Amino acid sequence: MTTRVALYSGSFDPLTFGHLDVIEQGAALFDKIIVAIGVHHGKAPWLTFDARAAIIRDVCARLDGKCAFEVVSFDGLVVEAARWHGACAILRGLRDGVDFDYEMQMAGMNGTLAPEIRTIFLPASPGLRHVSGTFVRQIAALGGDVSGFAPAAAVEALKRAVQKRDNT
Template structure:
């Protein structure tokens, strides 16, 4: 029986912090399903296809592409986890603020889907300051974000900035 974990987020863009959670996840599970949230009320910088491609290329470059699948979802994370046959939901933690929020979500998800566990994975110390919001802000102001995101994300951000004018 294959152990599948779902890792959800917007991944706008995929950062080195996200990639670290995926790396840790493949050491624990047979397959990681990266579920990109697609919601009509949100306006991400990167298209779904750009985000999915960045995840696939980056996971492949790290040597664990075969263990990573990418899907979209537009409802509850637990519903996506059930649909993918996941036994766990992966959540990355950067600091205490993340922990407080994620504990609330884990409690709610545990009530909605008691058979699906939430697994918290701490960020590597050198990545705790990285967030997608900050990466987008730095990129928009012409800064070099290559220390914070894999090259596939950096290139996708450059294209998105050109589109946005």
């Protein structure tokens, strides 16, 4: 039996309910999901790789049994990370038409680089279409409550990151 593996990449800074929605939808389609955290030199994420990976592992543990999960880092092309991990597909979430236009261009480029790897678009659930990591970070930075946008572990990690930023 062939194991169907998908790679879902992003910064996950922080993991949001939108990201989790994509992971849950993907779990219904694939035997294994590799959650690949992009680590790009020159970018300063709010949360460390280890913190982001721990949050993802913690939150995905409750999905155990639906499919297998692995959390990895990557710093190059997503198609190369997908190849390296034996993925047949790259998962991408879509919130709106702007996402669609951008993601279609990316899928075209990735399809040229790695025609054996398909891009699978998963639409955001209606109640999550407005959620973005950028907005979650902005709200957290201004002292707002982000518990409606991210799992508890991510909310707590953001609170610590804001306190650390405020103390420096």
